[in-house]
Amino acid sequence: MKKYSIPKKSLILVAVLISLLITLSLVSNALQNGYDLFQKALAKERGEGNLEEAISLYQKVVKEATDESLAAKAQLRIGICYEKLGRKEAQKAFQKVIDNYPSQTDTVKVAKEKLSILIKAQTIIKKGDTEFRIRKVWDYARMGGRGNMGRPSPDGRYLLYWDMGSNNVCALEFASKKKHFITKEAVLSASKDPSSKKPIEFHWGGSIWSPDTKKVAYSWLKFKNVFALKDAWDEEGNFKDSFKELRITGFDGSNTRILYSDDNLEEVNPLDWSQDGRHILAALISKDKIRQLVTISVAEGSVRVLKTFDTLTRGDGFEIGELFSPDGRHVVFDSQQENFSNRDIFLLSPDGNYEVALVEHAADDFVLGWTLDEKSLIFASDRTGTASIWVIRVSGGRPYGDPVLIKKDMGSFWPKGFDKKGSFYYAHETMVSDVYIAEIDSKTREILSKPKKASEHFVGSAMHPDWSPDGKYLAYISYPEYEQDALNPKSVIFIRSIDKGKEREIYIELRNIWGTCWSHDGRFILTVGSEKEGREGFYQIDVKTGNFTSILQFNKGDTVGAPVWSRDGKKIFCIYKHPEQKIARIMMFDLASEEKKEIHRDNFQCYYMAGRPFFPQDLVLSPDGQFLAFNVRERETRESILKIIPSFGGEATEVVRWEKGKIIMTADWTPDGKDLLFAESKFQRGYKFNFWKISVEGGEPQKLGLQMDRVYVLRINPDGQRIAFRAGQRIKEIYAMDNFLPVENRKSKGGQK
Structure with missing residues (x-):
């Protein structure tokens, strides 16, 4: 039998090919392992808030990653984690991004910006001063939403809040984590004994501390002939047969007295207590929807009206808004101006006759407090593209000089106020949300497989899934920069091929997009959002090109839910509420005739995201x-x-x-x-x-x-045969930021703001 031999050159070629395949496989595995590790680190950082462990994982990515882009991003995240912890290592971490990865221009740009802020901060902090730090003081998920949290006490020991179980005013003691009942007189249902039947009453609204922490002023809601909480609302969603009181009590609940009461009041919310203890700044809303900023005498309860507003409620999550100046001679407030979407800051004289703009800018600006030297106003602004903290000098009732950036990239935060040491307290919420896919039985609908994440891109920030009409694609939205910029989050729509497992990204220049709904022909996706300076409306996004078209605009103050297309694409359905309406409606909008038709009205509950009201x-x-x-x-x-x-x-x-x-x-x-x-x-x-x-x-x-x-x-x-859904967890925490102001603003003169 004739023997055949393989040529030596062919053997060498085969060996080279095998070696190349093994190398490519190893590289591919290394890339995937590095990517998986990066996602785990992101989950630790954003999902669990475990920054130390996240740093450790990011460091491992930097050490082992073969992809320079991934390594640079991991090094940047290390710096961001150290920055959140208030650690000096942040500066070194950002410098490493610049030195080690010069070709990664986008990542380097972010590192340079953050490094610049840290260096500027160092120049104003003198040697020997207490170091800047951020400390978590409470996990408040167990006590309800951020709107239930009040102000920190001037001595920094307590935090006022509304106790959801009893509807009383409580104070959380940070050190012991114990709650102290400031009020105990809430009545949520009538006694079974007819002879002692009493209408319901409870805390509803705001609460503030006196300058010496010995007293609390708070809103109280009373009913005349309502004896059960379930009967408290009328068909329009208003409290029926009720009125509001402003009360003052001691920290131990003693010496409670009614400071102000009016049967025509729908709301009376205390906003600030003057340094001399003589006046309370409050917001009044009458039942005919007139909102007024007033001062109330603590001694006698007399009221002086400072200003009447067109807007009834703030509705932006920044609950401070209005404050006395440290000397009590003026009031500062932020307000959204008529015909403009941005919010500016103003100073008002005690008699309401003199008003001057302190901060005017195309961005949104919000009052936070006063520096301890009583010379500068602290405010939040998104003028750099993300929510940051600024200060501006105020002299003689007017702004002096330009605002100075103090702390950049605060992320999604809701201010609570300052203690007398200058520590700033704020609530931070992170929604860790991913889109999952699971297989189901087409007949019984039973779940057949463990749900898997639709994608590992932008872990913890995916939502609003919707299947294409042919079921071959899944669209969902991600806000990859929500944590860094809650006021103006960047939106990305992902289109995932179910068969091929590939994804395509569509970057949308719209603010706060909400909801995805495919057109019946699969060419477009319908969503709600707003352009940079425009009103909110419905937008049609071309799935192939990513171009978007406005198809319906709403008026200022309108609240809408995610839109739904009719099968023929000629009508849109959504949950909708006008500012003057208490009950939301299901509305039908005919795109051809521009007809609006009410389909149904019901008790749809409104929520807020990044200051935007919506129906979930x-x-x-x-x-x-x-x-x-x-x-x-x-x-x-x-x-x-x-x-x-x-x-x-x-x-x-x-x-x-x-x-x-x-x-x-x-x-x-x-x-x-x-x-x-x-x-x-x-x-x-x-x-x-x-x-x-x-x-x-x-x-x-x-x-x-x-x-x-x-x-x-x-x-x-x-x-x-498949379901897709959004699932996740909401991380709710309260932090205190110490020693973040320039030294000249931290010199205390005994003030509390």
Whole structure:
């Protein structure tokens, strides 16, 4: 038998090819391992707030990564983590980005900006002064939303807040983590004994400290003939048969007295207490919707009106807004000007006759407080592109010189105030949110697979999933820079191919986009958002080009939910509320005729994100386009209800009513239109949501065997074999920032602001 031999050159070529394949495989694995490690570090930093462990993981990425771009980003994150911790190592970390990765121009640019701020800060902090630091003082997730948090006490020991369980005023002691009841007289239901029947009353509104921390002023809501909390609201969402009082009490609840009361008041909120203890600055809102800024005498309760505003409420999450000047001779306030979207800061004389602009800029500016030397106003502004802290000198009731940047890139924060040492307290919320995909049985709808993240891009910031009409693509939104810029987050729409596993990014020059809805032909995505200086409206985004077109604009102050396209693309449905309306509506907008039609009105609850009001409730159209499904929380019973209504209008039908203490957040139709899948949770810390199925005809709901954290926006693939949903956790914390002001502003003269 003739033997064949392989030529030596061929053997060498095969060996080279095998070696090359092995090398490429190793490189590919190394790249993937480095990327996975980077995502774990991001999860530690943003999701858990464990900065020390995140730094350790980022350092490992820098050491092992073969991709220079990834290594540079990891080194930048190391600097950002150290900056959050208030550590000196931040400067060295940013310098390493500049020195070691000069070709990574975008990352280097960010590092240079941050390094410049740190160097400037060093030049104004003298040797021997206490070092700058940020410290977490409380995890407030267990005490409700940031709006329930009040001011820190002047001595820095306590934080006022509204206790959600009892509806009383409480003070949290930072050191012991104990709560002290300032009030105990809230009545939420009438006594069973008819002879002692008493109308309900409770704390509702703001609360502030006296300059010596010995007293608290707070809002109190009283009812005349309402004996149960479930009966407190009328059909328009107003408190019925009620009035507000402004009260003062001792820290121990003693010597309580009514300072001011008026049957015509809808709101009376204390804003600040003058340094001499003689006056309280307050906001009054009458039942005919007139908002006034007033001072109230602590001794006798007499009122002086300083200014009447066109805007009823602030609605931006920055709860300070109005303050006395340190000498008590003036009042500062921030206000959104008529016909302009930006907010500026003004100074007002005690008699209200003299008003001057302290800070005017195309950006949004918010009052925070006064420096301890009483010479400068501290304010927040997004003029650098992100929310940062600035100071401006004030002399003789006028601005002196230009504002000075003090702390850049504060991220998403909600100010609470200053103590007498100059420490700044603020609330910080991070929503760690990802989009997940799970396989389901097309007939029983039972969950067949463990949910997997749709993508590892921008971990912790994905939301609003929606399937394309053919089920081949999944669109979702990400806000990759929300933590750095809550006032103007950058938006990215991802289009993911389910079969190929590839993603395409569409960067949108719109602010705060909310919701994704594919057109029936799969060419466009509908969303709500606003252009840089424009009003909010509906925008149509071309899936191929990324170009967007405005198709409907709303008036200033309107609140809208995520839009839904009709099957023919000629109409848009959404949850909508005008500023003068208490009850929100489901509206239909005809794009051709420009007709607006009210479909239904119900108790849709409004929330805020980055200062923007929105409706988080789902509004989903049935596969045949004939019905809309939505969820509400009934005001009287506090029960969550899943309803359906004809898309052309008519009576709403209850599909399922969930017991008090539980909440339904999202639902979607099965492809055959016979069932609804929904997610519900108990009102509890963490919000563990369970998935259910129920027939649109009603009956008993069936549990699907899946539980996830905080589920929003559930969507079923048109093939009925997959679901996509947003899930995650909300991290809620209160921080104190010490020694962040220039030395000349930190010299105390005994002031408290």
